[in-house]
Amino acid sequence: DAKTTQPPSMDCAEGRAANLPCNHSTISGNEYVYWYRQIHSQGPQYIIHGLKNNETNEMASLIITEDRKSSTLILPHATLRDTAVYYCIVKGANTNAGKSTFGDGTTLTVKP
Amino acid sequence: NAGVTQTPKFQVLKTGQSMTLQCAQDMNHEYMSWYRQDPGMGLRLIHYSVGAGITDQGEVPNGYNVSRSTTEDFPLRLLSAAPSQTSVYFCASSTDWKAQSAQHFGDGTRLSIL
Numbered sequence: 001d002a003k004t005t006q007p008p009s010m011d012c013a014e015g016r017a018a019n020l021p022c023n024h025s026t027i028s029g030n031e032y033v034y035w036y037r038q039i040h041s042q043g044p045q046y047i048i049h050g051l052k053n054n055e056t057n058e059m060a061s062l063i064i065t066e067d068r069k070s071s072t073l074i075l076p077h078a079t080l081r082d083t084a085v086y087y088c089i090v091k092g093a094n095t096n097a098g099k100s101t102f103g104d105g106t107t108l109t110v111k112p
Numbered sequence: 113n114a115g116v117t118q119t120p121k122f123q124v125l126k127t128g129q130s131m132t133l134q135c136a137q138d139m140n141h142e143y144m145s146w147y148r149q150d151p152g153m154g155l156r157l158i159h160y161s162v163g164a165g166i167t168d169q170g171e172v173p174n175g176y177n178v179s180r181s182t183t184e185d186f187p188l189r190l191l192s193a194a195p196s197q198t199s200v201y202f203c204a205s206s207t208d209w210k211a212q213s214a215q216h217f218g219d220g221t222r223l224s225i226l
Contacts, residue, residue, distance in 0.1 A: 043219050
């Protein structure tokens with residue numbers, strides 16, 4: 001699986017959009033981009049995933065660049081409860097789910 | 113629908129003791145896995161299973177055993193606990209092993225080895 005690079009930390013004002021970047025420059029054609037988050041002391045929570053098209057669900061939007069070398073997770077109206085560590089993971093069609101590598105992620109702090 | 117249930121939530125052991133961390137899922141998921149998370153670090157894969165009767169090693173398997181006799185349960189056994197195994201342990205499951213399967217995680221077991 002391709003490796004990912006994320007900034008270690010970011011701040012966001014409550015009510016504003018939080019844009020979390022992820023670089024995956026070695027991604028291959030059959031690899032999906034996944035985002036999870038981990039709120040303090042809880043298990044990781046699935047947020048969204050995509051292959052090449054932009055995706056949106058009730059939690060967030062995922063924007064994948066045309067060359068697929070990077071992506072951005074957007075939380076449209078961040079709240080204090082969105083403070084968490086956000087993990088960007090690349091997972092291939094031929095790689096089992098358990099071999100997803102969770103790196104250090106981005107610690108997002110939403111401030112009042 | 114309980115999702116992924118881990119027991120116990122907390123445990124303190126003495127060095128050399130053995131114990132089993134329980135994990136159960138009620139979603140009929142084929143794929144299950146165990147991770148450990150040390151303070152300030154990401155998750156590291158210990159063992160995983162692609163279905164009942166099939167298990168394999170992950171990134172950090174030493175000191176741990178697993179078995180998968182049913183689809184629902186995937187226990188993790190510590191054979192002889194060591195202080196280096198002090199960590200938070202997470203169990204996860206997904207529909208199958210393929211790329212499009214998102215993982216569902218339990219709330220973790222916090223284990224301290226004295």
